[in-house]
Amino acid sequence: MTTATVDLRSDTVTRPTPQMREAMMAAPLGDDVYGDDPSVNALQQQLAHMLGFEAALFVPTGTQGNLCAILSHCQRGEEYIVGQMAHCYRWEGGNAAVFGSVQPQPLEHRPDGSFALDDIEAAIKPDDPHFAVTRLLALENTWGGKLLPFEFIQQATALAASRGLSRHLDGARLFNAAVRQAQLNGSDAYVEARRIADCFDSVSVCLSKGLGAPVGSVLCASRAVIDRAVRIRKMAGGGMRQAGFLAAAGSYALEHHVNRLAEDHALAQRLAEGLGGISGVQVEAPQTNIVFVDLVGPARARAAELIPYLKAHGVLASGLYRLRFVTHLDVDAAGVDHAAEVVRAFLAQ
Numbered sequence: 001m002t003t004a005t006v007d008l009r010s011d012t013v014t015r016p017t018p019q020m021r022e023a024m025m026a027a028p029l030g031d032d033v034y035g036d037d038p039s040v041n042a043l044q045q046q047l048a049h050m051l052g053f054e055a056a057l058f059v060p061t062g063t064q065g066n067l068c069a070i071l072s073h074c075q076r077g078e079e080y081i082v083g084q085m086a087h088c089y090r091w092e093g094g095n096a097a098v099f100g101s102v103q104p105q106p107l108e109h110r111p112d113g114s115f116a117l118d119d120i121e122a123a124i125k126p127d128d129p130h131f132a133v134t135r136l137l138a139l140e141n142t143w144g145g146k147l148l149p150f151e152f153i154q155q156a157t158a159l160a161a162s163r164g165l166s167r168h169l170d171g172a173r174l175f176n177a178a179v180r181q182a183q184l185n186g187s188d189a190y191v192e193a194r195r196i197a198d199c200f201d202s203v204s205v206c207l208s209k210g211l212g213a214p215v216g217s218v219l220c221a222s223r224a225v226i227d228r229a230v231r232i233r234k235m236a237g238g239g240m241r242q243a244g245f246l247a248a249a250g251s252y253a254l255e256h257h258v259n260r261l262a263e264d265h266a267l268a269q270r271l272a273e274g275l276g277g278i279s280g281v282q283v284e285a286p287q288t289n290i291v292f293v294d295l296v297g298p299a300r301a302r303a304a305e306l307i308p309y310l311k312a313h314g315v316l317a318s319g320l321y322r323l324r325f326v327t328h329l330d331v332d333a334a335g336v337d338h339a340a341e342v343v344r345a346f347l348a349q
């Protein structure tokens, strides 16, 4: 029995490891608004190089990374095509519209997270004064913990390019996608991350999720796009000073915490198996580190009681649209087994 709380709300809850803290404390620092922070510069170069881009920009959050990208690609009165349940449409407070007068054009997802290519095609507006100018296609990988099919990414981004649109990837969990794709292809996660990134004009990556850094995201793109993004970041209040402490944690994570994401994926699998045998529980087989669960049958009526029950028994989960458990650096097999046991006990009541 675990006595400590098992926090499965999100992979954002991780705290820096002792080795990461050491890297942070040793980081050389400067004022990044002047471009003087060696650790920020090193992180930006590291990820730009890893993903094959000219330049990169360290930002405080994934939300700001997406905002900087969208407002760098699109002008006022233009629009971006995006998933109905994509983070940079649904979960960012409408920021591109609020701050940039850029309208989203949401599309329905297919169950695997992709869109019908015909839907993309149909969403691209003709050149007519009635319409906003369609400027950008934004995809997300992983999406709800699902690896977006690589063939879809290739086709969708090729279609976008052929119609003169830019392509942005919200790769908050790009490395979870890359680790999974590498596993399927018998390949290397860094190689797969690069293959995915090659399909896009910009990619934003969260360091503060499964990679385990305390704060920060990085937007990668061409020099011209990053030059615009620097200005947006400043307007949004994201120009940080001696941010090298944080950047050093990110660099450490990119070096040491990418391949270990496979452990989080295995724990998610273990949790899904533990929950799978419980009557009244329907589990969606996880592809990476996120397990979605639905209560079905008579148990369904009690769904609202489950999260408080879990909390009272030392398990934190989130449930905005569906019940969700996320594995990460700070949980172990005993923790996920405990979570499954508590769900079992709840349904046995």
Ligand SMILES: *Cc1c(COP(=O)(O)O)cnc(C)c1O
Pocket: 060, 061, 062, 063, 064, 066, 087, 088, 140, 142, 170, 172, 173, 206, 208, 217
């Ligand atoms: C978490 C997340 C973000 C935003 O990151 P924050 O740092 O929380 O602002 C963006 N996109 C996706 C897909 C995410 O999961």
